[in-house]
Amino acid sequence: xxxxxxxxxxxxxxxxxxxxxxxxxxxKLTIIGAAGLTYLLLGLVxxxxxxxxxxxxxxxxxxxxxxxxxxxxxxxxDRNGYILADNRVRMSVNIDxxxxxxxxxxxxxxxxxxxxxxxxxxxxxxxxxxxQARLNIVQGLLDKVNRALSTRQKxxxxxxxxxxxxxxxxxxxxxxxxxxxxxxxxSKNTDEMFARFVEQMPNxxxxxxxxxxxxxxxxxxxxxxxxxxxxxxxxxxxxxxxTGAAQKAADLRTQLGEKYNLGINSxxxxxxxxxxxxxxxxxxxxxxxxxxxxxxxxxxMGYTRKLLGRKDPKQxxxxxxxxxxxxxxxxEQLLNSVKDPYGRPLNGxxxxxxxxxxxxxxxxxxPSFDPNRMVGRISSEYYDDISDRGxxxxxxxxxxxxxxxxxxxxxxxxxxxxxxxxxxxxxxxxPFEMIGNRAYxxxxxxxxxPTDLEKMLIVSCNVWNYxxxxxxxxxxxxxxxxxxxxxxxxxxxxxDGLAEYxxxxxxxxxxxPAVKQKREGTSWTQGDTANSSIGQGLFxxxxxxMAAFIASFARNETRTNLTLIHDPGRQLSQxxxxxxxxxxxQRSTFIxxxxxxxxxxxxxxxxxxxxRIAAKTGTAEYFRDGQKAxxxxxxxxxxxxxxxxxxxxxIEGEDMTSWGGATAGPVAKGMLLAWMKREMPAATPAEExxxxxxx
Amino acid sequence: MSTNPVQRLRGPLVVLGxxxxxxxxxxxxFRIFTREAFAEFQAPALGLASRSxxxxxxxxxxxxxxxxxxxxxxxxxxxxxxxxxxxxELESAASENRRLRSMLAAPTPPExxxxxxxxxxxxxxxxxxxxxxxxxxxxxxxxxxxxVFGDCVVGRVAAVHVDTSEVELITSPGxxxxxxxxxxxxxxxxxxxGEPDLPFTAPSARVTFIPYEYTPPAGQVVRxxxxxxxxxxxxxxxxxxxxxxxxxxxxxxxxxxxxQPARELLSLREVSVLVPTEPQxxxxxx
Numbered sequence: 001x002x003x004x005x006x007x008x009x010x011x012x013x014x015x016x017x018x019x020x021x022x023x024x025x026x027x028k029l030t031i032i033g034a035a036g037l038t039y040l041l042l043g044l045v046x047x048x049x050x051x052x053x054x055x056x057x058x059x060x061x062x063x064x065x066x067x068x069x070x071x072x073x074x075x076x077x078d079r080n081g082y083i084l085a086d087n088r089v090r091m092s093v094n095i096d097x098x099x100x101x102x103x104x105x106x107x108x109x110x111x112x113x114x115x116x117x118x119x120x121x122x123x124x125x126x127x128x129x130x131x132q133a134r135l136n137i138v139q140g141l142l143d144k145v146n147r148a149l150s151t152r153q154k155x156x157x158x159x160x161x162x163x164x165x166x167x168x169x170x171x172x173x174x175x176x177x178x179x180x181x182x183x184x185x186x187s188k189n190t191d192e193m194f195a196r197f198v199e200q201m202p203n204x205x206x207x208x209x210x211x212x213x214x215x216x217x218x219x220x221x222x223x224x225x226x227x228x229x230x231x232x233x234x235x236x237x238x239x240x241x242x243t244g245a246a247q248k249a250a251d252l253r254t255q256l257g258e259k260y261n262l263g264i265n266s267x268x269x270x271x272x273x274x275x276x277x278x279x280x281x282x283x284x285x286x287x288x289x290x291x292x293x294x295x296x297x298x299x300x301m302g303y304t305r306k307l308l309g310r311k312d313p314k315q316x317x318x319x320x321x322x323x324x325x326x327x328x329x330x331x332e333q334l335l336n337s338v339k340d341p342y343g344r345p346l347n348g349x350x351x352x353x354x355x356x357x358x359x360x361x362x363x364x365x366x367p368s369f370d371p372n373r374m375v376g377r378i379s380s381e382y383y384d385d386i387s388d389r390g391x392x393x394x395x396x397x398x399x400x401x402x403x404x405x406x407x408x409x410x411x412x413x414x415x416x417x418x419x420x421x422x423x424x425x426x427x428x429x430x431p432f433e434m435i436g437n438r439a440y441x442x443x444x445x446x447x448x449x450p451t452d453l454e455k456m457l458i459v460s461c462n463v464w465n466y467x468x469x470x471x472x473x474x475x476x477x478x479x480x481x482x483x484x485x486x487x488x489x490x491x492x493x494x495x496d497g498l499a500e501y502x503x504x505x506x507x508x509x510x511x512x513p514a515v516k517q518k519r520e521g522t523s524w525t526q527g528d529t530a531n532s533s534i535g536q537g538l539f540x541x542x543x544x545x546m547a548a549f550i551a552s553f554a555r556n557e558t559r560t561n562l563t564l565i566h567d568p569g570r571q572l573s574q575x576x577x578x579x580x581x582x583x584x585x586q587r588s589t590f591i592x593x594x595x596x597x598x599x600x601x602x603x604x605x606x607x608x609x610x611x612r613i614a615a616k617t618g619t620a621e622y623f624r625d626g627q628k629a630x631x632x633x634x635x636x637x638x639x640x641x642x643x644x645x646x647x648x649x650x651i652e653g654e655d656m657t658s659w660g661g662a663t664a665g666p667v668a669k670g671m672l673l674a675w676m677k678r679e680m681p682a683a684t685p686a687e688e689x690x691x692x693x694x695x
Numbered sequence: 696m697s698t699n700p701v702q703r704l705r706g707p708l709v710v711l712g713x714x715x716x717x718x719x720x721x722x723x724x725f726r727i728f729t730r731e732a733f734a735e736f737q738a739p740a741l742g743l744a745s746r747s748x749x750x751x752x753x754x755x756x757x758x759x760x761x762x763x764x765x766x767x768x769x770x771x772x773x774x775x776x777x778x779x780x781x782x783x784e785l786e787s788a789a790s791e792n793r794r795l796r797s798m799l800a801a802p803t804p805p806e807x808x809x810x811x812x813x814x815x816x817x818x819x820x821x822x823x824x825x826x827x828x829x830x831x832x833x834x835x836x837x838x839x840x841x842x843v844f845g846d847c848v849v850g851r852v853a854a855v856h857v858d859t860s861e862v863e864l865i866t867s868p869g870x871x872x873x874x875x876x877x878x879x880x881x882x883x884x885x886x887x888x889g890e891p892d893l894p895f896t897a898p899s900a901r902v903t904f905i906p907y908e909y910t911p912p913a914g915q916v917v918r919x920x921x922x923x924x925x926x927x928x929x930x931x932x933x934x935x936x937x938x939x940x941x942x943x944x945x946x947x948x949x950x951x952x953x954x955q956p957a958r959e960l961l962s963l964r965e966v967s968v969l970v971p972t973e974p975q976x977x978x979x980x981x
Contacts, residue, residue, distance in 0.1 A: 199925030
């Protein structure tokens with residue numbers, strides 16, 4: 001059967017869409033598609049061209065990480081090249097957790113299966129299992145280290161601190177995890193531990209032997225107050241400092257941030273050492289090294305993947321101190337051995353100065369501390385121990401004491417210069433001097449009778465000084481003390497404008513009517529003048545001031561600017577300096593009197609055969625814990641006729657049983673012997689052999 | 696047959712690629728087993744080649760005239776007499792040492808049994824890294840044992856097979872050992888590690904942690920010796936000589952130097968494996 005042919009004019013029934021209709025739909029779809037595509041393309045263009053830099057920037061900030069490596073501190077030497085502060089290598093064992101991802105994940109799977117098998121109804125905490133897996137793997141490696149380091153005599157059993165591991169994973173994943181911070185601390189024999197590790201353990205890059213540089217003071221407590229100590233900070237952020245190592249590292253951080261497009265959180269730093277006291281603090285800017293860095297690319301897990309850039313750190317500059325290690329050590333040993341009649345150790349200070357250059361050869365303080373114990377984290381027990389013993393105070397530069405009879409030198413100079421007394425005047429010195437209605441006593445009940453300047457110096461006559469002081473007047477006495485700079489902060493500065501030794505006293509007092517009025521609100525009396533003429537009353541100065549005074553006097557001048565830095569060609573500053581103004585006869589009388597003070601007077605304990613020494617002793621009264629006590633002083637210079645070194649010793653007595661020559665003299669003698677051994681070994685008397693214990 | 700070389704090589708390259716790919720995806724245990732099996736399979740051939748070389752050497756020596764041999768025998772007898780005397784002295788010193796150690800309750804250093812081994816193979820590609828010796832598990836050689844030649848450290852045993860062992864030389868990057876520098880008054884421990892064997896460079900090892908204040912005496916050969924502290928090598932064995940130029944480090948706390956290995960390493964024919972009489976931790980840690 002043949003189907004009827006459709007009528008082309010019949011439009012009432014349309015079974016197939018017309019071509020026009022199709023084209024229109026296609027056109028619409030094309031437009032929609034093109035619009036969509038254009039939108040996508042525009043979006044792509046926008047993302048790539050407009051926002052491309054932003055995304056690149058964000059990506060770089062996410063994957064780049066900088067490690068700041070602070071530079072090693074410079075060394076500190078004594079004037080003869082012996083090392084006083086050094087850096088030593090501290091060996092540590094670290095695990096690169098980034099290389100353990102496979103074993104950790106396998107361990108996590110094992111733990112997961114174990115947990116499911118033991119309790120199928122509870123879904124295991126995968127995060128907790130991952131932490132446990134990490135701990136198991138790390139402990140497994142540490143057990144290997146334990147086996148390598150253990151000997152038959154001493155088994156080692158180091159354990160991983162789970163909390164430290166968790167903190168490390170959270171904060172410092174870029175770094176290897178430290179399982180043994182100091183191989184030397186595992187056993188006393190550091191070399192053996194090091195040798196056992198390198199020879200027993202396989203040389204792979206998972207368990208790594210790393211090292212860091214730590215500060216080390218080979219002389220222990222010796223010169224601790226001069227050197228100070230360093231503090232170890234976990235990172236630059238912990239320092240809160242604005243100078244030295246911290247500042248250098250912070251500056252580098254800023255530079256790197258700009259250069260490598262690093263965000264605030266893209267930095268970690270190695271441990272930073274900063275000076276806390278003494279030379280370490282004073283010369284922080286010189287000693288601190290220049291920081292280096294490593295720029296790492298990290299993977300998605302936060303472990304390091306590729307090194308993008310690095311710069312090695314640079315060691316800081318070295319410093320050569322004016323200190324002579326042997327004299328310093330002798331001074332400290334003697335100072336530490338000083339005891340009162342009841343066997344109690346006494347605190348004190350001693351210093352020796354090169355008369356011509358002002359270089360400090362020794363500056364000892366007792367009690368002291370061991371700076372090696374400050375390098376890491378100082379224990380509270382040790383801190384308290386130092387505090388209880390009064391070991392934080394540098395008594396040579398910060399201890400404020402009345403100078404006692406050592407001031408009689410200045411009182412006499414003032415009297416001679418103003419004509420109140422002649423060098424050969426003989427004064428009648430009885431057992432006391434009546435001033436006003438009060439008797440000011442001599443230190444012997446009989447008095448010294450007719451006394452001239454030379455005899456006064458030998459016996460340290462009080463009455464001679466009362467009489468001369470009253471004639472001279474307090475204004476002239478105070479002016480003379482000021483001329484010698486006893487009230488000015490000591491400029492212990494080696495390089496002008498670079499640094500100044502910071503631990504110096506600023507509260508020195510030279511008594512005068514104005515000072516008394518200001519401090520006590522009372523008027524000056526004649527008795528105050530008498531007291532001041534023998535270095536008592538309101539007087540406060542430091543042992544180093546007295547050392548500078550006696551060094552100046554030895555050169556016939558008034559000022560010695562001291563230094564702790566060795567410079568063989570050093571010239572003394574002339575700022576405020578002038579000649580003493582004494583005539584040749586006056587000066588020679590002083591020197592003769594001080595020399596005879598050593599040969600037959602109060603400074604007899606200082607005497608050394610073969611060397612003429614000029615010295616003056618003093619026993620000042622001061623209040624210690626509300627009780628009267630004696631301060632023992634001895635100062636002087638040697639050789640008497642051609643002074644090369646000046647010295648001072650000041651010992652704090654516990655009560656009234658310490659005396660200038662007897663207590664402080666032996667310390668001065670010991671320092672002089674150490675100096676002679678260095679400078680004139682042929683003239684140094686042989687050391688007295690220690691007595692054999694008797695039967 | 697195709698003349699295009701690419702087409703000709705395509706087949707073998709595909710097969711090689713398949714083998715390589717299969718090797719990569721094989722389990723580790725299987726690969727270790729295959730490697731070990733290959734070493735064992737290869738061992739008799741290596742031993743045979745080594746013995747053949749020795750035979751050649753034997754006939755070469757056998758051809759020397761009688762006078763030369765008798766002179767050599769006489770010299771050898773004199774040397775032996777001297778060594779006998781020295782041996783007695785050492786035995787006496789060792790006995791005294793043991794007595795003093797027991798009095799002081801000091802730890803006794805590990806004692807060793809010596810296994811003399813001939814060098815089986817020394818390949819030119821790893822001349823300064825590895826040698827294979829003709830002693831193995833059956834002779835009592837254990838992994839990690841020190842290997843010496845005379846008073847000179849050669850290296851340590853890296854892998855032990857049934858009849859052969861592989862020795863990692865001191866110039867191999869995987870080698871490390873604690874050492875003393877002879878003449879250093881402070882007697883501080885330094886670290887000796889092998890350097891990568893680069894072409895056209897002299898073999899060497901690296902000495903690190905040399906105290907910065909140490910200066911090699913001018914014009915003198917400075918020997919670097921084992922410390923005996925690590926429990927692996929006896930004290931005083933020679934590792935080599937320290938080059939006079941020391942390199943400063945950025946930290947400044949120590950310096951580094953280069954160790955020239957002992958000349959004996961160049962032509963090794965025989966070595967001694969020092970096997971501790973008691974097992975040491977490194978044997979299970981490796």
